[in-house]
Amino acid sequence: MLPPTGTPGTDLPVRSVLPALDAALDRGGAAVLVAPPGTGKTTLVPLALADRLPGRILVAEPRRVAARAAARRMAALLGEPVGRSVGYSVRGDSQHSAATRVEVVTTGLLVRRLQADPELPGVDAVVLDECHERALDTDLALAFTLDVRGSLRPELELLAMSATAQAGRLAELMGRAPVVEATGSLHDVEPVWCPPSPPVAPAHGLHVDPRLLAAVADTVRRALAETTGDVLVFLPGAAEIGRVAGLLSGVDADVRPLHGRLPSAEQDAALTAGPRRRVVLSTDVAETSLTVPGVRTVVDAGLARVPRYDVARGLGSLVTVRVSRAAATQRAGRAGREAPGRVYRLWSAAEHDRLPAAPEPEIAVADLTGLALELACWGEPDGTGLALPDAPPDAAFTVARDTLRQLGAVDDAGRVTPRGRSLTAVGAHPRLARALLDGTPLVGRRRAAEVVALLSADVPSRSDDLVADWREVRRSRDGRWRDEVARLTRAAPDSPETRLPDDVAAGLVVGLAHPEWLARRRPGTERTYLLAAGTGAELAPGTALAGAPWLAVAAADRAPGRRDARVRTAVAVDEATALEAGAAAHADGPEVTWRDGDVSAARVERLGAIVLAERPLPDPDPAAVTAALAEGLRREGLALLRWTPAATALRERLAAARAGLGDPWPAVDDESLLAALGGSPALSGARSRRDLTRVDVVAALRSLLPWELAGRLDELVPERVQVPTGSAIRVDYGDPDVPTLSARVQELFGWAVAPVVAGRPLRLQLLSPASRVVATTADLAGFWVTGYPAVRSELRGRYPRHPWPEDPAAASPTRRAKPRGT
Numbered sequence: 116m117l118p119p120t121g122t123p124g125t126d127l128p129v130r131s132v133l134p135a136l137d138a139a140l141d142r143g144g145a146a147v148l149v150a151p152p153g154t155g156k157t158t159l160v161p162l163a164l165a166d167r168l169p170g171r172i173l174v175a176e177p178r179r180v181a182a183r184a185a186a187r188r189m190a191a192l193l194g195e196p197v198g199r200s201v202g203y204s205v206r207g208d209s210q211h212s213a214a215t216r217v218e219v220v221t222t223g224l225l226v227r228r229l230q231a232d233p234e235l236p237g238v239d240a241v242v243l244d245e246c247h248e249r250a251l252d253t254d255l256a257l258a259f260t261l262d263v264r265g266s267l268r269p270e271l272e273l274l275a276m277s278a279t280a281q282a283g284r285l286a287e288l289m290g291r292a293p294v295v296e297a298t299g300s301l302h303d304v305e306p307v308w309c310p311p312s313p314p315v316a317p318a319h320g321l322h323v324d325p326r327l328l329a330a331v332a333d334t335v336r337r338a339l340a341e342t343t344g345d346v347l348v349f350l351p352g353a354a355e356i357g358r359v360a361g362l363l364s365g366v367d368a369d370v371r372p373l374h375g376r377l378p379s380a381e382q383d384a385a386l387t388a389g390p391r392r393r394v395v396l397s398t399d400v401a402e403t404s405l406t407v408p409g410v411r412t413v414v415d416a417g418l419a420r421v422p423r424y425d426v427a428r429g430l431g432s433l434v435t436v437r438v439s440r441a442a443a444t445q446r447a448g449r450a451g452r453e454a455p456g457r458v459y460r461l462w463s464a465a466e467h468d469r470l471p472a473a474p475e476p477e478i479a480v481a482d483l484t485g486l487a488l489e490l491a492c493w494g495e496p497d498g499t500g501l502a503l504p505d506a507p508p509d510a511a512f513t514v515a516r517d518t519l520r521q522l523g524a525v526d527d528a529g530r531v532t533p534r535g536r537s538l539t540a541v542g543a544h545p546r547l548a549r550a551l552l553d554g555t556p557l558v559g560r561r562r563a564a565e566v567v568a569l570l571s572a573d574v575p576s577r578s579d580d581l582v583a584d585w586r587e588v589r590r591s592r593d594g595r596w597r598d599e600v601a602r603l604t605r606a607a608p609d610s611p612e613t614r615l616p617d618d619v620a621a622g623l624v625v626g627l628a629h630p631e632w633l634a635r636r637r638p639g640t641e642r643t644y645l646l647a648a649g650t651g652a653e654l655a656p657g658t659a660l661a662g663a664p665w666l667a668v669a670a671a672d673r674a675p676g677r678r679d680a681r682v683r684t685a686v687a688v689d690e691a692t693a694l695e696a697g698a699a700a701h702a703d704g705p706e707v708t709w710r711d712g713d714v715s716a717a718r719v720e721r722l723g724a725i726v727l728a729e730r731p732l733p734d735p736d737p738a739a740v741t742a743a744l745a746e747g748l749r750r751e752g753l754a755l756l757r758w759t760p761a762a763t764a765l766r767e768r769l770a771a772a773r774a775g776l777g778d779p780w781p782a783v784d785d786e787s788l789l790a791a792l793g794g795s796p797a798l799s800g801a802r803s804r805r806d807l808t809r810v811d812v813v814a815a816l817r818s819l820l821p822w823e824l825a826g827r828l829d830e831l832v833p834e835r836v837q838v839p840t841g842s843a844i845r846v847d848y849g850d851p852d853v854p855t856l857s858a859r860v861q862e863l864f865g866w867a868v869a870p871v872v873a874g875r876p877l878r879l880q881l882l883s884p885a886s887r888v889v890a891t892t893a894d895l896a897g898f899w900v901t902g903y904p905a906v907r908s909e910l911r912g913r914y915p916r917h918p919w920p921e922d923p924a925a926a927s928p929t930r931r932a933k934p935r936g937t
Contacts, residue, residue: 116200116216117162118192125192127155129297133163136274139293140240144264145273147282147289150297152445153406153452156276157181157244158188165200165216168272170239172217175225177250179205180375180382180400185244186210186219187383188406206542207598208379222252227542229259230492233267240272246285247277247441249476249504251486258501259493261289279441279473288502302451304413307459309334310466318418318435320674320681323355327461331416332362334459335394339368342457344411345393347401349446351418351435356396363394373397373407378594402445406452413450413458415443421474422481425673426510428650429631430680431482432672441473478505487515488524488535488545496529521699522549541606543571550628551607557695558620559612564603565589566624568596570669576684580659581625581669582618584684622688625667626696632668633697634685635725643679646671647700647723651679663687667696690727697722705732707739709747713804714740740802745793747804753785755807762812767848768832768873769816774851775874776831781819791819832873839865839928846872853878860889860906861917864926869895881906884914884932899924 117133118125129150139146150156161174176182186203193200202211203219211218220228222243228235235241241260246253257275264271275285275292286292311330318324331348338346346368350356356372363370373385373395385395388409399419401407419442423434438446443460450456460467478486486507490498496516498507507515519525522545524535531539541548547567554563569576569585577584588596613620626633634644634652641661642654652671654660660682670683694701703720716735720728748755756762772780781791792798797815801807820828832854835843840862847855854872857880869877869892881890881898889906892898903923911919920926 116165116193117159122192125155125159127153127159129155129159132295132297133160136160136163136295137167139295140272140274143290143292144270145289145292146275147286147292147294148274148276148297149282149294150276150278152278152402152448154297156297157185157406158192160274160276161217161219161242162189162192162201164240164242164272164274168239171215171237172240172242173225173228173235173238174217174219174242174244175222175253175256176219176244177222177248177253178375178400179208179221180373180377180379181245182219182221183208183379183382184386184406186217189217189219207602222250222256223542225256226252226259226489229256229263230489230539233259233263235263235268235271238271240274242274242276244276245278246275247279247473249474249478251477251481251483254476254478254504255486255489257288258498258503261502262493262500278445284504288504302453302455304447304451304455305457306447306464307457308464308467309337309459309461310463311461318351318437320432320434320672321352321354321420323351323418323435325358327416328355328358329362330461331414332359334414334461335359335363336366338412338414338457338459339366339392339394342412344454344456345388345395345407345409346412346414347407347410347449348394348396348414348416349402349438350396350398350416351420352398352433355416356398359396366394368392368394370394370396373401375400376595399442399446401449402442407449408453410449410452411454411456413447413456415446415458415460417443417460417462419474422477424480424482424511426514428673428680429514429648430650430671430673432670434672437470439471439474440467443467443470476505478503478507481511482544483507483511483515484518484545487512487519488531488539491519491525491529491531491535492539496525496531519545522546541603543567543603546628547571550624551603554624554627555607555610557613557623558615560604560607560610561600561612562615562620563624564600564607566621567603567628568599570625570628571599576670578659579655579682579684581684581686582621583659585617585621618686618688619692622667622686622692623696625669625686626688626693629668630697630700631723632671633688633693633700633722633725634666634668634682635690635693635722636662636664636666644682645725646680647697647725649724652682653679654682654685660685660687665690665693667693694722703728705735705739707732707735707743709743709750712747712751714743714747714802716740716743737799741798742793744798744801744807745789747807748792749789753788755804756810756812757808758812762816764834764848765813765816767851768828768834769819770851771848771854771873772828772832775854775872779821780824783816783819795819836870836872836877838862840930842930846877848873855880857882857888859884859886859930860903860923861929863895864918864920864923864928866928867896867899867924869893883910884917896924 148156161172164172182203182205186197186201189201190197198210198212199214201217202215204224205221243257260273282294286294315324315326353374353376360370369389369391371385371393386407395407417438418435419438420433420435424431447458450458490496495501516529524538525531538545538548541551547570551563551567577587631648633647637643644652646652665688666685667688668682668685671680673680700723706719707716716732718730718732766783769783773782795815797810835845836856837843838858844856844858855878859882869879876893878893880888883889890902907919916932
């Protein structure tokens, strides 16, 4: 299928490494191909594979626009229409036939096919393109295909292709697969550093400084004047593309947007050269596998829009970040594909050196609910048996699996349920799939599909009022939205339409998708709300939703440094609709908690964190009161109890026993005591903060001792130790590792060896007659021999009335000095 050498568009650098690639695949059936953008890997390699293998070649691209473009490019090289030898399949659109040998799909669709039939019948090779982008679906497709090769189809060939040279980890995952590299850029690309002056504010959340966009437009005009050929402009998102397009009104060129939300016809127009110069305003879809012919110049704003997930608050969003050096290099390479080119970068060379080397993998920063469901469906709920390039972060993965359990998609062991497979079959995020399946009986099949299509990433919101967006998109006859509605309608259960008002229908579907984002307005405010999840949320100024008593929030995010979330899209609903959509979180019952510094007992009706009604509870469950007091101790600390000197001394003795004798002596550090006292009978009679000050802490501490140790505490860890004079001197257990006794030297005469306390020789602080420390030892016998002579020599002249025998171990102890005159 590969056209012969000399065919226009096929003499590209990757062609020279095809023999090496064939040899690598022949040896082990798996290989990694590293080739920069524009070297022909996406179009020439699949055609070459089709020449050497009889079955179908599946090529997976991270984006739909790239999948369609790659298929069209390969078909054009063969002089055929798309759908014959080369076809494609993406969500909601496909062109292929029985004659198709190379089929380009999205990585998400490849994952769906692997889940449906892991053996991939009729497929001889899988090609994963742009593996360096580290999208979640790409990681899953790689792990699943490797699993299939290892257990079901060892003859299935796997080729991972990357635009960067950092392929070592990828090759290791693939069983130390050989790496084949196509080197050499087609043409030089000259960098032009043009940071805005004066400097602009850095991007924040979704906000991009308008002055940067104005600088981009000015740079495009400069590039049109200084260069020839088409200009490719990289911007972070569709909104910025629209703004820059407006600023370029009147330029002598065709200004064409290119991003994933555009209808396919508009995407094709941006990728097709015309009679006039083009300025293609693109997101990062044009960064690697997508070729924009005719481009000689790149203008790079230096920004990218990536997903981020706030695990603590359950808020997922897109944020704007600085582009990585690797991505900047790939973007620049688009200018050198057909001739020498130029890249205008809206930052300085010094800033370039400080950029991150590579983008973060999506698995490290994104919502992992969909990934967790895919793993469960595959039979590896925790992913440990799969060759994932990176393990899912523990916190985000735990939240994802908890969400799936709440949706009924997995059981307590993480195994997929029949409902989980039904959610997966919808081909949408599990939350949206749940909204479609459960919302259809409530609002009707078509209307549920329409609202879920609005919630998908494919349809941009026009305002923060989702119902207004819904009505607008119906009037506009948006092709992408209608295609998605048709697909979702086919996936939904059959159910008749209802006569519910639009706001109620939309509120129910949105609330089913995000019950934790149902929100009630805070008293005395117009734009601030409390989400059922417990997070505050705020509407934008000037919104038509202001004052609504309840919201079903469809999209929200939280800017760094802000406490509350910002509502991006929502539906105004009433309380009845909120309670119906959030029925699983609606509760009415007794609650005994530690609140505002004391025990609070009330009967509470709530929707998650939103309290609907609260009435005092006169006779709370004593066990619940004890648990609340234990929670108070955990929050505020042991200082809530009254620590008498006896209680403090006993705790110090127990700490010394634990340090010196180990188990089964109880640990009495703060954490251990808080845990132990939570179930202690000592708290059973307490009902309030004041009662905690009456707790007998000594009795509570003694209750921690096992019965076999209780009678030996005074023997093994005595409060006082009797010295040779008969004095009972208190032991200092302040340092649990070194119990210490302080006594005058003369009282210890006759003691050959210091006693053992808490499993260790007692440390002795030996005092002068004036009670000053003259020596410290845990080896009294050794001290009498080596240390005492120096002490005796120094002190007997100062204290002549006190005895200083030469053999203290055999001398009689005394508390008194000699009488005067003797």
